[in-house]
Amino acid sequence: MAERVAQLQAGKVPIYEHHLGKILDAARRSAKISFTADAGEAIVAATPSSICRSERIADTKENGDADLSAIDNVARQIATEARSPKLVIEKAPFPLALASNCAGP
Numbered sequence: 001m002a003e004r005v006a007q008l009q010a011g012k013v014p015i016y017e018h019h020l021g022k023i024l025d026a027a028r029r030s031a032k033i034s035f036t037a038d039a040g041e042a043i044v045a046a047t048p049s050s051i052c053r054s055e056r057i058a059d060t061k062e063n064g065d066a067d068l069s070a071i072d073n074v075a076r077q078i079a080t081e082a083r084s085p086k087l088v089i090e091k092a093p094f095p096l097a098l099a100s101n102c103a104g105p
Helices: 002-009 020-029 039-045 069-081
Strands: 048-052 087-091
Touching: 039 069, 048 069, 069 087
Parallel strands: 048 087
Antiparallel strands: none
């Protein structure tokens, strides 16, 4: 992960998405986006925060249910680190209904 963050900080895009390089370059030049591997730093600096979950098979429990522990941990870290109100955006291949499950500190 640190290598990808370093590439993004250097203006290189380590993943392919059509036109993503141009979009990120414009956002970087206008100071609308930055990259860090320090979650606490990102949470404090961000206005909206995104929690994204992949659809990997490894992210399932033995009974086949989705393992949401990583997302729950990130939501709790946002609640702990935030110094101002935050908009948290959930991105997943299916609805998670986390808002009702995640209580603040």
